[in-house]
Amino acid sequence: MKFNIALLAGDGIGPEVINEAVKVSDAIAKKFNHEINWTPALTGACAIDAVGVPYPDETHEICMAADAVLFGAIGHPKYDNDPSAPVRPEQGLLLMRKKLGLFANVRPTFTFPSLIDNSPLKRERIEGTDLIFLRELTGGIYFGEKGRKDDGETAFDTCTYTRAEVKRLAKKGFELAMTRSKKLCCVDKANVLETSRLWRETVQAMEKEYPEVTVSYEFVDAVAMRLVQWPNSYDVLITENLFGDILTDEASVISGSMGLMPSASVGEHTSLYEPIHGSYPQATGLNIANPLATVLSAAMMFEDAFGLKEEAEAIRAVVNKSLEQGIVTEDLARKEAKAYKTSEVGDWLVANL
Amino acid sequence: MKFNIALLAGDGIGPEVINEAVKVSDAIAKKFNHEINWTPALTGACAIDAVGVPYPDETHEICMAADAVLFGAIGHPKYDNDPSAPVRPEQGLLLMRKKLGLFANVRPTFTFPSLIDNSPLKRERIEGTDLIFLRELTGGIYFGEKGRKDDGETAFDTCTYTRAEVKRLAKKGFELAMTRSKKLCCVDKANVLETSRLWRETVQAMEKEYPEVTVSYEFVDAVAMRLVQWPNSYDVLITENLFGDILTDEASVISGSMGLMPSASVGEHTSLYEPIHGSYPQATGLNIANPLATVLSAAMMFEDAFGLKEEAEAIRAVVNKSLEQGIVTEDLARKEAKAYKTSEVGDWLVANL
Ligand SMILES: CC(C)[C@H](C(=O)O)[C@@H](O)C(=O)O
Ligand SMILES: CC(C)[C@H](C(=O)O)[C@@H](O)C(=O)O
Numbered sequence: 001m002k003f004n005i006a007l008l009a010g011d012g013i014g015p016e017v018i019n020e021a022v023k024v025s026d027a028i029a030k031k032f033n034h035e036i037n038w039t040p041a042l043t044g045a046c047a048i049d050a051v052g053v054p055y056p057d058e059t060h061e062i063c064m065a066a067d068a069v070l071f072g073a074i075g076h077p078k079y080d081n082d083p084s085a086p087v088r089p090e091q092g093l094l095l096m097r098k099k100l101g102l103f104a105n106v107r108p109t110f111t112f113p114s115l116i117d118n119s120p121l122k123r124e125r126i127e128g129t130d131l132i133f134l135r136e137l138t139g140g141i142y143f144g145e146k147g148r149k150d151d152g153e154t155a156f157d158t159c160t161y162t163r164a165e166v167k168r169l170a171k172k173g174f175e176l177a178m179t180r181s182k183k184l185c186c187v188d189k190a191n192v193l194e195t196s197r198l199w200r201e202t203v204q205a206m207e208k209e210y211p212e213v214t215v216s217y218e219f220v221d222a223v224a225m226r227l228v229q230w231p232n233s234y235d236v237l238i239t240e241n242l243f244g245d246i247l248t249d250e251a252s253v254i255s256g257s258m259g260l261m262p263s264a265s266v267g268e269h270t271s272l273y274e275p276i277h278g279s280y281p282q283a284t285g286l287n288i289a290n291p292l293a294t295v296l297s298a299a300m301m302f303e304d305a306f307g308l309k310e311e312a313e314a315i316r317a318v319v320n321k322s323l324e325q326g327i328v329t330e331d332l333a334r335k336e337a338k339a340y341k342t343s344e345v346g347d348w349l350v351a352n353l
Numbered sequence: 354m355k356f357n358i359a360l361l362a363g364d365g366i367g368p369e370v371i372n373e374a375v376k377v378s379d380a381i382a383k384k385f386n387h388e389i390n391w392t393p394a395l396t397g398a399c400a401i402d403a404v405g406v407p408y409p410d411e412t413h414e415i416c417m418a419a420d421a422v423l424f425g426a427i428g429h430p431k432y433d434n435d436p437s438a439p440v441r442p443e444q445g446l447l448l449m450r451k452k453l454g455l456f457a458n459v460r461p462t463f464t465f466p467s468l469i470d471n472s473p474l475k476r477e478r479i480e481g482t483d484l485i486f487l488r489e490l491t492g493g494i495y496f497g498e499k500g501r502k503d504d505g506e507t508a509f510d511t512c513t514y515t516r517a518e519v520k521r522l523a524k525k526g527f528e529l530a531m532t533r534s535k536k537l538c539c540v541d542k543a544n545v546l547e548t549s550r551l552w553r554e555t556v557q558a559m560e561k562e563y564p565e566v567t568v569s570y571e572f573v574d575a576v577a578m579r580l581v582q583w584p585n586s587y588d589v590l591i592t593e594n595l596f597g598d599i600l601t602d603e604a605s606v607i608s609g610s611m612g613l614m615p616s617a618s619v620g621e622h623t624s625l626y627e628p629i630h631g632s633y634p635q636a637t638g639l640n641i642a643n644p645l646a647t648v649l650s651a652a653m654m655f656e657d658a659f660g661l662k663e664e665a666e667a668i669r670a671v672v673n674k675s676l677e678q679g680i681v682t683e684d685l686a687r688k689e690a691k692a693y694k695t696s697e698v699g700d701w702l703v704a705n706l
Binding site: 021083084089090094120121122125141142144146147148150153154155156157158159160161162164188190191192193194195196197199200220221222224225227228229242243245246247250252253254270287330 | 365436437441443447474475478493495497499500501503505506507508509510511512513514515516517522542543544545546547548549550551553554559573574575577578580581582595596598599600603606607611
């Protein structure tokens with residue numbers, strides 16, 4: 001097969017981790033007789049520096065024309081202290097999600113047996129955790145009307161959802177639950193919010209189309225607790241944009257393997273794969289960033305975007321092997337053990353595929 | 354001194370835990386020569402059953418006339434499955450907060466040395482944790498305009514804040530920080546929300562009035578992570594209503610002492626003290642609920658509402674003693690050890706004051 005992949009390395013350590021994911025993807029392609037055509041494009045702070053906007057039209061066209069997008073990270077410290085600066089890297093991220101129609105963010109949290117002791121949670125709390133959040137990504141308070149009134153003394157943000165938006169996200173949730181343990185948790189704040197009541201009634205109405213799926217409804221504050229107490233009691237969770245932002249990040253640290261967690265954003269026009277860690281500016285250019293989350297994001301891309309399960313499994317297997325053999329960057333290296341460079345980890349993966 | 358306290362036992366285990374807090378408070382009053390006049394009033398599901406509304410006017414008048422309010426918990430399973438029922442216990446809670454002007458919810462999270470192993474977190478992560486959230490409680494998306502459009506197909510909720518609302522909450526945060534380690538963290542989502550940008554600019558402008566306080570600004574998703582990773586890196590945190598709902602609950606479970614956490618809500622007209630656990634309907638009437646969070650809420654009341662620090666310390670000391678000696682309800686009883694009844698714990702506290 002032949003694929004066109006848009007390559008959005010972004011800022012900070014983005015280019016370094018993307019580089020390793022490209023090496024591994026090319027090696028897999030070669031092994032399984034595929035051909036990948038990578039098209040790099042600018043986004044984030046580097047795009048602002050180059051052309052004045054964080055998500056240039058040219059980048060958008062490259063993404064739209066591609067079979068999938070592989071994304072690094074965006075963000076630069078020079079924008080950190082002024083969240084009201086007129087042009088910011090995050091705006092590029094939101095615009096990209098919206099224009100590409102990436103309405104579902106798929107965020108797995110799972111554990112690697114060899115890394116379980118890195119978790120802040122006790123082993124018996126975290127063992128066996130394997131959950132997936134589907135976060136709505138192009139609606140809610142992120143994209144509703146916002147602004148000031150009363151000479152700037154009053155600010156407002158509007159959270160809006162339509163039944164159709166909830167339905168298309170929930171449909172993905174039900175379908176995903178059917179491929180797993182058939183348990184779906186709808187996370188909302190229906191005791192307070194009207195949008196949550198719309199979510200709940202929409203999901204409730206869909207239950208009869210999926211009679212095998214057991215659906216539970218939990219309030220967002222209760223989920224924030226149970227994620228820390230019994231993360232392995234969850235399987236597939238669906239939720240709106242802002243709750244998803246908070247809960248997926250909370251979930252990502254409980255596994256102790258945050259530096260390894262991949263993600264996908266899927267929707268109308270294409271799909272995008274990215275590590276969940278950020279641009280980690282302090283590490284830029286040092287060749288120390290952990291490339292495994294990006295490599296595992298590429299594995300998700302092979303499986304979900306191209307339907308190539310065997311290729312994805314081959315990537316996951318070699319990543320597991322690298323973890324077991326301690327071929328890891330300094331964030332994961334055990335005391336006294338050697339820490340490998342970003343590029344050395346990539347080289348090892350390629351050599352051991 | 355002489356105090357009038359409104360007593361809102363509420364639903365579920367509310368009456369049982371309130372009963373023990375009253376016993377302990379009366380014993381303290383006797384010991385220190387105070388006189389307490391308790392006035393019971395209805396709220397929650399029991400108020401709906403009795404008079405059709407969850408926060409009756411009569412209850413409101415009793416609260417307004419009192420020097421403080423001691424509150425149990427509200428909620429009943431018969432309202433759980435239908436968050437859009439026209440009358441619900443939670444509405445009483447929100448109405449009460451609004452009408453009493455309780456704009457700041459004070460939520461400490463701390464550890465008891467004897468209970469540290471109950472935490473889902475590893476000991477080295479949780480040891481020394483002693484943080485306080487100030488959650489804005491009468492504004493934001495809880496109280497903004499909400500409703501449906503397009504024949505019910507679109508739902509919306511509006512989050513609104515005025516500079517004055519942010520200021521009065523932040524002022525309490527700065528003042529609290531001055532009595533502690535002079536560290537204040539403002540939690541927002543200023544990279545996305547206009548209300549968060551108003552929060553941030555308001556707090557930034559107040560910094561110069563409190564030159565000794567070191568203020569940090571963190572995004573809500575980052576705080577959701579760091580609370581699990583390094584809870585003891587926080588001291589005083591201020592945040593808006595919905596973020597506070599999620600993060601204070603998350604924080605409450607990390608200590609492993611959720612059943613012991615007290616809280617206060619303070620503001621314009623009076624102040625209210627309540628355990629953070631809910632109405633725990635399954636345990637109603639069984640005399641097994643842990644009364645210590647309510648007893649510690651009474652201690653907060655003595656200290657903060659009445660300025661009686663010695664009385665508060667006496668309550669805290671006897672609670673510590675009961676924990677050390679294992680005079681605890683079944684939720685805290687160690688394997689093989691005897692579990693005491695709710696009322697037995699209260700009796701022991703009174704006898705050992
Ligand atoms: C950078 C920010 C706008 C973004 C979000 O809130 O969606 C990030 O936190 C994320 O989760 O991808
Ligand atoms: C019951 C609910 C409306 C309430 C809230 O969200 O404020 C509760 O979760 C709380 O935190 O006191």
